[in-house]
Amino acid sequence: MAPDVFRDRTEAGQELGRRLFQACAGRDVVVLALPRGGVPVGFEVARAFDAPLDVMVVRKLGIPGHAEYAMGAIASGGTRVLNDAVVRELGISSAAVEEVARAEGIELERRERLYRDGRPPPDVRGRTAVLVDDGLATGSTMRVAVRALRALQPARIVVAVPVASAEACELLRSEADDVLCVTPAPFRAVGLGYQDFSQTSDEEVVALLKRSARETASSN
16 A cells, blocks of 8 residues: 655655556566656666666646646657647737747757767657656646657557546546556645655756666666
């Protein structure tokens, strides 16, 4: 049974890895984490499968003037998902959407260069791709990640998160092949599912990706 509140992202990833191993044992798995907070979770999931870990870089498109609220998201390869209802309701112009998307696109490219350090994206064709994040509130960023990943032709896409709203999990069931949301307590906010929800740094992401690569290489 999952704790009411996870101690940190490491404990959440270990719990997620145990549950996923039961569901995906024997499959050719690659783990793709949404940076930054999804990477410590994904590191533990990848360990459970002795599978490669990489990142799926996605950026939220924040509402102009209220960037903490999402009106959509973008991912590598030009994939974009917009919440048309939010855009219409708030009267956000196409020019404003494009301005936010352009700025987030610059940050997306920066992160990809930093995290991959010249490495190409992993080959997921015909494999079970497990998309991991530390939590889902609206599900908009994970939704665009699933759509971007689908274009790379994996055999199966599994979305796995420790903490999520029931609405986000239900939304993603129509996008992914399988969805695992642990959600240890009634959902109020992602951060409230953790005792330690401190921000993950770029340096931590890079270090965990390198460590995972070393561990996977040494076991093969």
